Each structure stands twice: as C-alpha cells, then as structure tokens.
Amino acid sequence: MLELDGIYKSYYRQRVLEDVSFSIPSGQIVGLLGPNGAGKTTLIRIINQIIEPDKGHVSFHGKMMTSEHLKNIGYLPEERGLYKIMTVEAHALFLGQLRGMAKKDVQKQLDYWLEKFGIQSWRKKRIEELSKGMAQKVQFICTVLHDPDLLILDEPFSGFDPINVDLIREELKEFRAKGKTIILSTHNMKSVEEICDRAILLHEGKKIMEGQIMDVRSEHKEGLFSITFSGNMIAFATALWAGYEIVSKEVINDTTFTVHLKMRGENEFNDLLSTLIPAVKIISAQEVLPSMEDVFMKKINAGKEVENA
Amino acid sequence: MRKIHLIAMRELKERAKSRSFLLMAALGPLFVLGLIYALFSLGGSEKQHWNVLIMDKTEIMDNKIASKKDPRFTFHFINEFVEYDQFAELEQFQEYDLAVLINEKIISNKQVIVSYRELPSENIQQRLVYHIERRFEEIMVKEFTDLEVSKFREIKQSMSFSFKNTYDPKNEISYKAAWVGYVFGIGILLFVFLFGMTILRGVANEKSNRVVEVLLASVSPRQLLTGKVIGIGITALLQFVLWTTVIAVGLYVFRQTFFPDLLDPTLLVEQMSQDVAQQALDEFALTARSYNDFVDLVYRDIHFTNMLIFFVLFFLGGYFFYGSFFAMIGAAMGSESDGQQYIIPISIVLILSLLSGYYVIYHPETMLAEILGYLPFTSPVIMMIELSKGFSEGTVWQIYLALFILFLSSIILFGVAGRIYKNGILQFGHRLRFGMFLRWLKKT
Numbered sequence: 205m206l207e208l209d210g211i212y213k214s215y216y217r218q219r220v221l222e223d224v225s226f227s228i229p230s231g232q233i234v235g236l237l238g239p240n241g242a243g244k245t246t247l248i249r250i251i252n253q254i255i256e257p258d259k260g261h262v263s264f265h266g267k268m269m270t271s272e273h274l275k276n277i278g279y280l281p282e283e284r285g286l287y288k289i290m291t292v293e294a295h296a297l298f299l300g301q302l303r304g305m306a307k308k309d310v311q312k313q314l315d316y317w318l319e320k321f322g323i324q325s326w327r328k329k330r331i332e333e334l335s336k337g338m339a340q341k342v343q344f345i346c347t348v349l350h351d352p353d354l355l356i357l358d359e360p361f362s363g364f365d366p367i368n369v370d371l372i373r374e375e376l377k378e379f380r381a382k383g384k385t386i387i388l389s390t391h392n393m394k395s396v397e398e399i400c401d402r403a404i405l406l407h408e409g410k411k412i413m414e415g416q417i418m419d420v421r422s423e424h425k426e427g428l429f430s431i432t433f434s435g436n437m438i439a440f441a442t443a444l445w446a447g448y449e450i451v452s453k454e455v456i457n458d459t460t461f462t463v464h465l466k467m468r469g470e471n472e473f474n475d476l477l478s479t480l481i482p483a484v485k486i487i488s489a490q491e492v493l494p495s496m497e498d499v500f501m502k503k504i505n506a507g508k509e510v511e512n513a
Numbered sequence: 514m515r516k517i518h519l520i521a522m523r524e525l526k527e528r529a530k531s532r533s534f535l536l537m538a539a540l541g542p543l544f545v546l547g548l549i550y551a552l553f554s555l556g557g558s559e560k561q562h563w564n565v566l567i568m569d570k571t572e573i574m575d576n577k578i579a580s581k582k583d584p585r586f587t588f589h590f591i592n593e594f595v596e597y598d599q600f601a602e603l604e605q606f607q608e609y610d611l612a613v614l615i616n617e618k619i620i621s622n623k624q625v626i627v628s629y630r631e632l633p634s635e636n637i638q639q640r641l642v643y644h645i646e647r648r649f650e651e652i653m654v655k656e657f658t659d660l661e662v663s664k665f666r667e668i669k670q671s672m673s674f675s676f677k678n679t680y681d682p683k684n685e686i687s688y689k690a691a692w693v694g695y696v697f698g699i700g701i702l703l704f705v706f707l708f709g710m711t712i713l714r715g716v717a718n719e720k721s722n723r724v725v726e727v728l729l730a731s732v733s734p735r736q737l738l739t740g741k742v743i744g745i746g747i748t749a750l751l752q753f754v755l756w757t758t759v760i761a762v763g764l765y766v767f768r769q770t771f772f773p774d775l776l777d778p779t780l781l782v783e784q785m786s787q788d789v790a791q792q793a794l795d796e797f798a799l800t801a802r803s804y805n806d807f808v809d810l811v812y813r814d815i816h817f818t819n820m821l822i823f824f825v826l827f828f829l830g831g832y833f834f835y836g837s838f839f840a841m842i843g844a845a846m847g848s849e850s851d852g853q854q855y856i857i858p859i860s861i862v863l864i865l866s867l868l869s870g871y872y873v874i875y876h877p878e879t880m881l882a883e884i885l886g887y888l889p890f891t892s893p894v895i896m897m898i899e900l901s902k903g904f905s906e907g908t909v910w911q912i913y914l915a916l917f918i919l920f921l922s923s924i925i926l927f928g929v930a931g932r933i934y935k936n937g938i939l940q941f942g943h944r945l946r947f948g949m950f951l952r953w954l955k956k957t
Contacts, residue, residue: 216952253730254726280727284724285724285725286727288722298523299727299728
C-alpha cells in the first residue's frame with residue numbers, strides 16, 4: 205500500500221535520512237521507532253508531502269505519490285494544535301473541507317464520532333474551553349474524519365489519560381480490522397508491543413531494523429526462561445546443578461518463587477522441565493522474550509558501539 | 514484554488530468576528546468624523562447673529578438697509594458718532610457687536626469704518642459690506658440718475674477678474690490638495706501596518722500553537738500563505754468599506770443637519786429680496802466658499818471616486834508588498850516573542866515613506882520626488898498626493914506605471930516570502946538571526 209524507496213534527506217549538509225526503504229501492506233499497524241533525532245518526523249513529513257526528499261520516492265497504492273493522495277491520508281503530528289477561538293464544529297468543517305470532503309459529509313462524520321466518543325455537547329464549544337486531553341480527542345477526530353486509508357500518528361497517546369489511551373488503542377484496532385493502515389510513531393514501547401504488527405527502527409537517519417513484532421522479539425531472545433514454582437528454593441537450586449545459570453529470583457511468599465535462568469550447554473526447555481519436576485511443583489514456565497524496549501535499547505547501543513569502535 | 518479560498522474565508526471569519534476588528538470598525542470612523550466635525554466647527558464657530566450699530570450722522574441711509582432682512586444681522590441706527598472707547602466701554606453700547614461709522618462725506622470719499630469687539634469672519638464681513646453697498650447703490654441711483662433701482666441693476670454689469678499664476682495657470686500646485694492626498698496616503702500606510710502586523714501575528718501564532726503542521730498535511734505552504742494573506746487583505750478591505758460608509762453617511766448628516774448652509778448659497782438668497790436673487794447668488798457663492806477651508810476641502814475639492822479607487826489599488830499593492838516582509842518574519846520566528854526586533858526596520862521604512870510624502874508636497878519638482886513616486890516602498894503615499902493634485906494632460910501614465918511597478922515588486926517579493934515561509938515555518942525553538950533569512954532563501 206505504501207512504499208518508500210531509497211529516501212535521502214539533508215538539511216544544510218547534515219544528513220537526516222539515508223537510503224530509507226520499506227513497504228507497508230494494507231491492514232497493518234506499523235510502529236515507526238527510533239530515538240530523538242533519528243529522522244522519524246522528517247520521514248513522516250516526506251510521506252505527507254510537507255517536505256520533499258532529496259532523493260528517492262514514495263508510492264501509494266502502487267502509484268507515485270502526489271498531493272491528490274493526501275485526501276486518503278490522516279495525519280496527527282506530534283506537535284499538534286488547534287485554533288483556540290474556533291469551535292469544534294468549525295474546526296472539523298475547516299480541516300475536513302481541506303481534505304476534500306463536502307460540508308454535509310463532514311457534518312455526518314462529525315455526528316458519528318462525537319456520538320461514538322459521547323461528546324456531542326462539545327460541538328459548539330471553543331477549543332480554548334476544552335482541557336488538553338479533550339482537545340487531543342478533537343484532534344484525533346479531525347484526523348480520521350475523512351475516513352483515510354492511511355493513518356499516520358506521531359505520538360498519539362501523549363496528553364491522554366490511561367482511559368483515553370485505551371480508547372484510542374481500541375479505535376486503532378478497529379481501523380486495522382477495516383483494512384486501514386496505520387503508522388504509529390511513538391516512544392511508548394508497551395503500546396507498540398500491544399497493538400503493532402510490525403516495527404521499523406530508525407537510528408541516525410538509517411533503517412536499522414524492520415520486521416513483525418514477534419519475529420523481532422524472537423530474534424533478540426537470549427535463552428532466558430521464567431519458572432514459577434512452589435516448594436523449597438534449595439531443592440530447586442540443587443536440582444539445577446551446573447547445567448543452568450540463575451539470573452534472578454523473586455520471592456512471592458514463603459513457599460512460592462519466580463526464578464529467571466539461562467541454560468548452559470546443549471540443554472533445552474524440555475530438559476529443564478524434566479530436571480525440575482521431581483524437585484518442586486511447577487506453577488508456570490515459559491521462555492522470556494525481550495520487550496520491544498529491550499530490543500530498542502540493544503539495537504541503539506549496538507549502533508553506538510559500532511560508531512565508537 | 515478551493516483550498517486557498519477555504520483558508521482565506523477562515524481568516525476572514527476569525528478576524529471579522531474579533532473584538533479588535535469590531536472596535537476598529539466602530540471607533541475608527543467615529544474618531545475621523547469627530548475630527549472632521551471639530552474642524553468644521555472651528556471654521557463655523559463664530560457668532561450666528563450680529564447686532565450692528567450704524568452711526569449715520571447725516572442720516573443719509575434714512576434708517577434703512579435692505580428690503581428684506583438678513584437673519585445674521587440686526588441693524589440699529591443712530592445719528593451721531595461714538596468714539597471707540599465709548600463704544601467699547603459704555604453700558605448702552607454693550608449689546609452691539611459691530612459699529613459702522615458712515616463718513617459724513619461718504620458720497621465723495623466712500624469711507625466706511627467698522628469697529629468690532631470680535632473679528633467677524635470673512636463671510637460676515639462680505640455680507641455686511643454687501644448690505645451697506647447695496648443701500649448706497651440705491652441712494653446713489655436715486656441721487657444721480659433718473660433710473661429706477663431695478664432698471665439700474667438690470668444694466669449694471671459686474672466684471673469678473675481672475676488672477677492666474679503664469680507658471681501654473683490651472684492652479685494645479687495646491688498644497689491643500691496635496692495634503693488631502695497625503696492624508697489618504699497615511700491611511701494606506703496605517704492599514705498596511707495594522708494588517709501587516711495581523712499577518713505576522715497570525716503566522717507566528719499558527720506556528721507557535723503547532724496547528725501549521727496539521728494544515729501543511731493538506732495544503733502546500735504557498736497555498737497556506739496565499740490564503741492567509743488574501744483573507745487578511747479582504748478583512749482590511751471590509752474594514753475600509755465600513756470606514757468609508759460610516760464616514761460618508763456622517764458627512765452627509767453633517768451637511769444636512771449641523772451645517773445646512775455650508776455650500777448652498779440659495780439658502781441665503783431665499784432670505785433676501787427676490788430682485789437681487791441672481792446677483793446675490795453669484796456673490797454668495799463666493800462667501801459660501803470662504804466659509805471654512807476645511808469644509809471646501811471635504812465637500813468640494815476631494816474627488817472621492819478617483820481617490821477611493823486608487824486608495825484601494827495602492828493599498829492592495831502596498832499590502833502585498835509590505836505584507837510579504839511581515840509574513841517572512843512571522844514564518845522565521847523561533848517562538849512568538851522571537852523576531853520582534855525585525856519589525857523595527859519595517860516600521861522605520863514605513864515612517865520614512867510617510868516623511869517622503871511630506872518632502873514631495875513641498876519639493877514636487879525635484880528628481881528625488883519623481884523617483885520616490887515609482888519606488889514601491891513610497892509610491893502608495895506619493896502617488897496619492899500626485900493624484901489629489903491632479904495629473905496634467907499626458908502624464909496620467911505615471912500613476913499606472915507606479916501601480917505596475919508596485920504590483921510587479923509585490924509579486925516578486927511575495928515569491929521570496931513564500932520560499933522563506935516554506936523553509937522557516939516548520940523550524941521551531943531557534944533564535945532568529947538575519948543569516949537564517951538568507952539560508953532559507955537559497956534552499957529549495
């Protein structure tokens with residue numbers, strides 16, 4: 205659906221993006237990740253045609269992207285604002301019409317979203333009368349009002365309380381279910397793990413990682429296992445003997461513990477279970493995959509080490 | 514075009530509903546009208562009725578003055594002379610405003626002395642002279658001819674003399690007219706500054722509250738800037754139309770109510786004898802004209818249609834020209850308070866433009882005056898001055914050339930502003946330096 209091919213961008217001899225290429229199929233939520241200054245916002249602005257790349261091109265639905273395609277894109281920037289003295293309705297009308305909608309369609313869609321969020325009474329309110337969180341909701345509505353095929357959200361959860369974060373997450377899942385594509389630029393790795401299908405990691409203007417969330421996490425696993433058992437800790441440790449390395453332990457109560465361990469040699473998960481079953485009562489046991497935050501940190505630090513070397 | 518239209522209409526609605534716009538629309542023209550009223554009143558604030566004591570020792574006037582009364586005067590006759598100090602101080606003369614001393618040998622020496630407590634206006638002086646002369650006309654005709662007075666007046670031909678400046682036979686060099694143009698020029702610069710600042714604040718505000726990035730995802734920077742500048746420009750024109758309407762209605766009301774006789778000599782003549790009507794009309798046309806220079810200026814000298822049309826044209830040119838500078842600064846500002854220092858040079862240029870108008874009024878023939886007329890920085894003021902003075906035959910092209918240069922410069926400058934706007938509008942948090950303008954100008 206969206207394809208970026210060899211995107212380069214520099215500002216005053218400073219390279220911001222270098223040979224960034226990826227493609228995103230329809231019906232997926234993609235996390236665009238990277239530390240500050242990685243080039244995420246520049247890349248998003250290029251997709252939105254706010255700025256032009258020095259080299260490379262963007263395709264949308266298999267065609268070279270033009271300003272005509274912008275009406276199929278909804279963009280919620282990180283640094284977003286609204287005209288304070290305009291009402292919610294006037295805002296929706298203005299932004300909706302700029303996106304090519306007819307006035308009556310804007311009204312219809314606005315009715316739908318206000319009702320969905322249970323905020324019909326806000327319609328005639330001025331933005332300056334709303335709290336920051338309320339204004340964020342209005343911004344979200346204005347972004348999705350024209351029912352775009354591609355949603356680009358830059359830090360969409362900032363400024364929201366947990367209830368509204370959840371509300372927005374559910375909306376995004378609903379969009380995905382309708383076959384829409386969502387690019388989510390965020391530092392909130394928990395959200396990425398929860399709702400993203402794929403992740404693209406940028407660092408210093410280059411794409412350093414791309415893949416399905418589960419694949420990415422699996423690729424970076426370190427053979428760490430988590431065992432929760434009830435019984436004697438000494439019996440547990442004795443049973444493991446030298447074939448395993450206890451990394452950490454957590455006491456849940458006098459007889460219940462959770463232990464993180466790594467295997468040595470050729471041992472496998474089944475061997476571990478066979479070793480422990482006679483010694484303690486296993487409540488749960490699973491392989492621990494690294495969080496996206498861990499993967500993120502690892503990749504970025506690895507990049508830094510290469511640079512320093 | 515649709516997007517530019519939407520942006521322009523949003524600007525127009527926001528500005529036209531703002532308190533400052535409504536206040537400016539209400540108070541601006543009222544202030545101007547108040548000023549005009551004050552100037553009118555100053556010209557017409559003299560006594561409305563004069564008590565005149567005619568000291569006619571020989572009773573040659575036979576205690577008569579005119580066949581019909583002039584409401585401005587009440588004439589009283591005494592057959593003795595009163596000294597100046599007596600007239601000034603004695604209780605019995607305090608009710609009289611003027612004392613007219615008819616010389617005993619007036620038939621031969623034509624001497625009349627009028628002493629006053631408060632100097633009457635030229636208009637009142639002319640009226641008084643008119644009444645007394647006409648009375649003596651009757652006396653002389655009766656004394657020295659066999660004609661009826663009416664017959665005499667029929668054959669009497671007054672000659673019209675007119676003095677012309679050989680270097681300016683059409684009396685085109687007129688400071689009064691030039692000042693009218695200057696006032697219009699000041700109006701243009703005032704509107705340009707006010708609405709230029711509105712562009713700057715609007716751009717900086719959109720930038721600081723970050724709404725600009727939302728907009729730029731739907732429209733190009735150039736469309737956004739064009740829509741904004743057009744929208745604010747329409748707001749300015751709307752403000753101008755409101756001012757013009759209120760001031761025009763106000764001037765009409767002034768003429769109909771407060772100063773009904775300002776320019777209508779027939780009103781005066783109706784109060785006099787019908788047989789002298791035509792002659793009086795001619796004569797009082799002169800007196801009406803001299804009622805108040807400012808009144809003449811407003812009701813007689815200003816060619817409003819021309820002035821207003823060119824006001825709008827030069828305002829639009831000047832607004833786009835100077836507005837481009839304001840837009841550049843607004844887009845380049847790192848924060849809302851940043852970049853204020855760059856307003857000072859524009860303000861100085863605007864003030865210099867005002868001063869250039871003053872220079873041109875008093876040195877219209879210099880080479881510098883001619884150059885200033887074509888410079889886009891100064892042409893809105895200079896050409897309004899030239900227009901109000903009037904172009905001599907064959908030189909009207911000058912105003913069109915000035916307009917052409919102004920609009921061409923505006924288009925070029927607007928293109929430059931568009932580039933700086935495009936490159937600067939998404940740069941935040943920096944401290945604006947002059948080099949940034951040059952850098953953003955180069956970048957594509």
